[in-house]
Structures are given as structure tokens and as C-alpha cells.
Amino acid sequence: MAPLTILRYPDPGLSKPCQPITVFDAALETFAQDLLATIRAAPGVGITAAHVGVHIRLVVLELSAKDGPRFYANPEILSFGEQVMRYTEGSVSMPGATEEVERPAMIRFRYQRLDGTHAEEDATGFYSVCMQHEIDQLDGVFWLKRLSRLKRDRLVRKWEKGR
Template sequence: MTVRTILKYPDPGLSRPCGSVKVFDTALGTLAHDLLDTMRAAPGVGITAAHIGVFVRLVVLELSKEAGPRFYVNPEILSFSEETMRHTEGSVSMPGATEEVERPRKIRFRYQDIEGAFHEEDAEGFYAICMQHEIDQLDGVFWLKRLSRLKRDRLVRRWERGK
């Protein structure tokens, strides 16, 4: 497969909502595997098609080498827990920049696999955080928007100095 170029912050594409995948064909499979190779090269544990400038609802997560990669097409969150947790987040589009973000600890979500079959799943902890982070990106919500203005401005200044 191919390692693709990742959009870097503040590229306006990182704020663009993605459209639904309608066709489940070999091109989608190729895109998914290109995303996997691109994510591994970055490196990262999650990536969306939007990160490479393809604005369709496709997510790849590889939370551990043992579990291997998972592909999520058209994911959407169905419910959130009231209980939250804080976790350090970052982005392949902003290498080296991290900050703590608070999100719901558990979610229930629906998605399609690469063949188009529908699934529903519960996620908790790190898995739930990653899925929320990537679905935000599909919705055009770059992770910095989850920070207070003060934290966001400070992080952007540090990141820009370090580039």
C-alpha cells in the first residue's frame, strides 16, 4: 500500500466535515490500507481519511500490535456515559503536541465494516477516547477545539515554535 501525505495543522481541511461512504468497493479497501500504512509511519494509534484530505467517514485504529488494526466506516456515537475521564491526546496532523482532554468514559457507537455490514459496539476507557477523537475529526472538530482557549493558545504557540 501507500503512505499518504498528512494534512498539518492549521490546514482548513481539518475543520471540514466528512460525507458518508456510499460505495463499498476495492477503492475503499485500498484507501483503508493506505490509511493504516500512513498511520503507522506517522506514527499514531488512530487516523481518519480527513487527515489525508479525503473527506469520507473512514477511521483506522490500531490500539495495540497484538489486537491489530480495525477499520470503521461511517461511525456514529449513539450514547455517552455521564462519567468522564481525562487522557492525553494529540494528532498525526500536529506531531509532538499533546494535552489532556476530558471526554465520556464509555460510549456506544454504530459503524459499518469495509464490506458494508452494520455493527454496534460499546467502548470504554482508551478505546472510547480514541473513537470519540476520530469521530470528532470526521465531524470537522479538530481535537484542539476540546481544550480551553488558554490551553489551546499556549499549545499552538509551543507547537509553532517547535516546528
């Protein structure tokens, strides 16, 4: 497991939609482990292949050491709950920049495991926020696009000064 180089905002690769994974093999497993090493080194709780410039639909989450890492190939949201929540978000591609984002508090989503088998899950709370955030990234929607223009411009200016 070797940490990979993370793209930094405003790299255009962060706005590029990712392609579905069609081959589930040892190379995918190795790449997923490298993404895990990358998120641990960052540090962070979630990363996509797009964050390292590989535009395939792969997400790695490690929400807690107790729960360990989870790998999601080709995730897609099937439905959203009616309640919303606000949560402070950021990105490994924009270290130190955070802002509150409002998202549905519950989602149902499907994905494939690294062996290609299919699964569906419900996610609530922080888990839901993280999955939505990373699926947005796979779709080429960097998290800043979920902010008002005023908040986004203010945050980008502050972040650029601190770099």
C-alpha cells in the same frame, strides 16, 4: 499499501466535515490499507480519511499490535456514559503536541465494516477516547477545539515554535 501525505495543522481541511461512505468496494479497501500504512509510518494509533485530505467518514485504529487494525466506515456515537475521564491526546496532524482532554469514559457507537455490513459496539477507556477523537475529526472538530482557549493558545504557540 503506501503511506499518504498527512495534512498539518492549521490546514483548513482539518475543519471540514466528512461525507458518508456510500460505495463499499475494492477502492475503499485499498484506501483503508493506505491509511493503515500512513498511521503506522506516522506513528500513531488512529487516523481518519480527513487527515489525508479525503473527506469521507472512514477511521482506522490500531490501538495495539496484538489487537491489530480496525476499520470503521460511517461511525456515529449513539450514547455516552455518565463517567468522564481525562486522557492525553494529540494528532498526527500536529506531531509532538499533546494536552489532556476530558471525555466520557464509555460510548456506544455504530459503524459499517469495509464490506458495508452494520455493527454496534461499546467502547470504554482508551478505546472510547480514540473513537470520540476520530469521530470529532470526521465532524470537522479538530481536537484542539476540546481545550480551553487558554490551553489551546498556549499549545499552538509552543507547537509553532518547535516546528
